[in-house]
Amino acid sequence: MFMNVPEVTPEEAKKMLEEEKDKVVLLDVRTPPEHFQVRIPNSMLIPLDELRYAFQNLPKDKKYIVYCRIGERSAFATYFLRQMGYEAYNLAGGILIWPYEKESGAPAKS
Template identity: 85%
Template sequence: MFNVPEVTPEEAKKLLEEEGDKVVLLDVRTPPEHFQLRIPNSLFVPLDDLRYKYSDLPKDKKYIVYCRSGERSAFATYFLRHMGYEAYNLAGGIISWPYERESGEVKS
């Protein structure tokens, strides 16, 4: 497993509340997973696309990366940190997220 910094769901929620738009929740799961269930207001970049799209992400933000259980997001966090981003893995992924979640079409 990759040795990357992690944040608990509680720490992530606190960061989101205190730092607002300076923190981005990044969902790296597949499109069907994202459609089925996600954390509201998260940015969706599937792991398979991240290597092509990471440069579109602003470097002045903190990224809390999540997947289902934390394995794919650990890889994505490792990659982003290697590319110079401040990124943290959400410990336990979305299955450990006890706060609001949504499903279906993303509301614009």
Template identity: 80%
Template sequence: MFQVPELTPEEAKRLLEEGKDNVILLDVRTPPEHVQVRIPNSLLIPLDELRYAYANLPKDKKIIVYCRSGERSAFATYLLRHFGYEAYNLAGGILTWPYEKESGMPR
């Protein structure tokens, strides 16, 4: 298995709070999973679409990637780093996120 840099939920939350305008929170799950529950202000790009859509992401921002448990996001983080992005995997995915979550159609 490949190694990618990981952030704990605490580290990710701190990075999101400190660098609001310089951090993207990327959800690589499916659209139904995103509607069911997500971390507020996250951008949905399903893993299946990431290889086509990654070029739309700004390279001057840090990207925190999450999925349900951390496996899909680890692969996505690896892919993004391969293409020159500063990306980090959220360890344990949304299952370990103890902070605010939302559900329903995104606004």
């Protein structure tokens, strides 16, 4: 990818989510309609155009796996988060190649 952004494959991301459950956050940087249509379960939505304001609310002691549709917007978001001092990784290929569970509709309230 461009900008030397560290990427994780879907397999690596799933392993991180399973092994470091409390330390890893899935961050969706798509639009609210895209998130409503289909998303990876338990992912947090912060659209890319809002991230520059909202990132300050994200805890710095977490690892972020950032995704979008194909991995382009999330690469920008990952680059930005890393510049701001966060540990962030771009999900290679985005949700389009995510082979695991997906959900749609309104997110369940936790």
